[in-house]
Amino acid sequence: MQNLYEPALHFHNVDYSVDDINILKKITGSFPKGKITTLVGPSGAGKTTMLKLCNGLISPTAGDIFIDDVSVLDYDPIELRRHVGIALQSAPMIKGTVFQNLALPMELRGQQLTEQEAIRILDDVGLDKHFLQQKTNDLSGGQRQKVSIARTLINRSNILLLDEITSALDRASLREIEELIVKINRQFGVTIIWITHNLEQALAIGDYTWVLKDGHVVETGDSDLLTSSTNEFVKRFVQGEIE
Numbered sequence: 001m002q003n004l005y006e007p008a009l010h011f012h013n014v015d016y017s018v019d020d021i022n023i024l025k026k027i028t029g030s031f032p033k034g035k036i037t038t039l040v041g042p043s044g045a046g047k048t049t050m051l052k053l054c055n056g057l058i059s060p061t062a063g064d065i066f067i068d069d070v071s072v073l074d075y076d077p078i079e080l081r082r083h084v085g086i087a088l089q090s091a092p093m094i095k096g097t098v099f100q101n102l103a104l105p106m107e108l109r110g111q112q113l114t115e116q117e118a119i120r121i122l123d124d125v126g127l128d129k130h131f132l133q134q135k136t137n138d139l140s141g142g143q144r145q146k147v148s149i150a151r152t153l154i155n156r157s158n159i160l161l162l163d164e165i166t167s168a169l170d171r172a173s174l175r176e177i178e179e180l181i182v183k184i185n186r187q188f189g190v191t192i193i194w195i196t197h198n199l200e201q202a203l204a205i206g207d208y209t210w211v212l213k214d215g216h217v218v219e220t221g222d223s224d225l226l227t228s229s230t231n232e233f234v235k236r237f238v239q240g241e242i243e
């Protein structure tokens with residue numbers, strides 16, 4: 001897949017170590033621009049660590065990561081985090097209203113979010129304008145995820161990293177969030193990198209998949225590999241023999 005599509009993000013021989021423990025080992029590969037790539041693998045494989053590297057929360061111990069051919073080390077950290085948005089399962093927020101949370105990323109840059117713009121973004125994620133003044137503590141899990149995703153839309157991120165965002169949701173909310181991510185991908189051309197334990201989701205929604213194990217890449221390619229791989233580890237993982 002590396003050669004067929006323009007990469008939005010490219011890992012080149014990336015290592016990440018903490019206290020001499022090698023958490024990621026020689027990771028090389030690309031995430032195609034404008035596509036949805038899922039990251040799957042057993043707990044502790046290094047998936048979250050990979051996402052943290054993508055938006056500069058941590059830096060590679062060796063190797064390099066390129067976004068649009070520019071090394072992450074050469075980006076201004078604030079610019080990098082604006083360009084590469086992230087949404088987490090816990091959807092952390094400040095106490096206060098939805099509007100205050102949506103306005104925060106712009107306030108940090110000395111700008112103001114207008115109510116009109118906030119209403120438009122809420123509409124993009126399928127929330128009514130009445131949610132603007134709602135306290136974030138009172139939101140349901142699905143609504144919280146929508147607000148968390150809305151924040152990345154305010155930044156107009158070109159790349160969106162998702163870490164297990166549907167794991168704690170009921171089936172109806174899960175479907176809504178899946179549809180929202182597909183819409184953001186198709187309508188705004190945002191490149192999505194999505195960590196999921198839900199292999200049905202990876203197959204249905206992902207264009208591509210990376211399978212990680214113990215800090216290295218086992219296989220990458222079309223999401224179909226989840227059903228057609230000949231790799232013994234991938235087959236056992238898909239069958240639920242390894243968690």
Ligand SMILES: Nc1ncnc2c1ncn2[C@@H]1O[C@H](COP(=O)(O)OP(=O)(O)OP(=O)(O)O)[C@@H](O)[C@H]1O
Pocket residue numbers: 018023041042043044045046047048049050
């Ligand atoms: N700062 C750190 N210090 C020490 N070990 C760490 C640190 N960050 C991550 N690790 C270890 O690196 C490994 C990979 O962690 P990571 O969170 O990336 O896994 P994951 O694939 O996201 O797992 P899960 O599916 O459970 O979320 C784990 O063994 C974890 O304990």
Ligand SMILES: [Mg+2]
Pocket residue numbers: 047048049
């Ligand atoms: Mg994780």
